Amino acid sequence: MLVQDNRLTLPSDQDASGRTLGETEIQFLSEAIRSGTLTSTKGTFVKQLEQDFSALIGVKYAYACASGSAAVHTAIAAIDPEPGDEIITTSITDMGALTPILYQTAIPVFADVDPRTWNVTAESIEKCISDRTKAIIVTHLFGNPCEMTEIMALANARGIPVIEDSAQGFWPPITANPLAALAVLGVLVCSKANTSRLEKAELSPPTTMP
């Protein structure tokens, strides 16, 4: 969030100011296109991105997907819910984080958000847990981190896997460590909101992003 004229404003993908995409990205794009190999299995850029990303955020595996929705879908498919299993999620999120639950025949159960942070809390998640709960999705809304210590303690005590949806910011400046590396499965989207972090970390090459 930005403070302008003493008012909080939300970032907009319609506003190009602050973007730092430039010659380096064009150079990598041109290199990828000229290589003639645009598949992720034979090309080298996606593999490099995955390796650099897992090293950057300190996880064993990172897989690039075509979109955030595809990444959430992949994470839920890995959890493999039975029809009618419940997946606890947040009441404020993008549709792309909800449709994969339905695609996988599970039922979204909406935990309340804290009116101050707009994020789910361990307390609101706990109220939604049932014997059909198969997973918990937490979303760091607007890049504002959820209370992961409490949430992971709750989930670990019950053996419920947590999917961390960091599509709106995986490493906000207020946290020392990256988000999305705290839960069993993390989802990241490399959008305007977090490319500056990537550049700071000198992750290369910034090419076709999940």
Ligand SMILES: Cc1ncc(COP(=O)(O)O)c(C=O)c1O
């Ligand atoms: C929290 C959250 N999850 C998932 C998605 C889906 O990402 P995509 O639009 O890349 O499919 C978004 C998109 O804005 C999002 O904000």
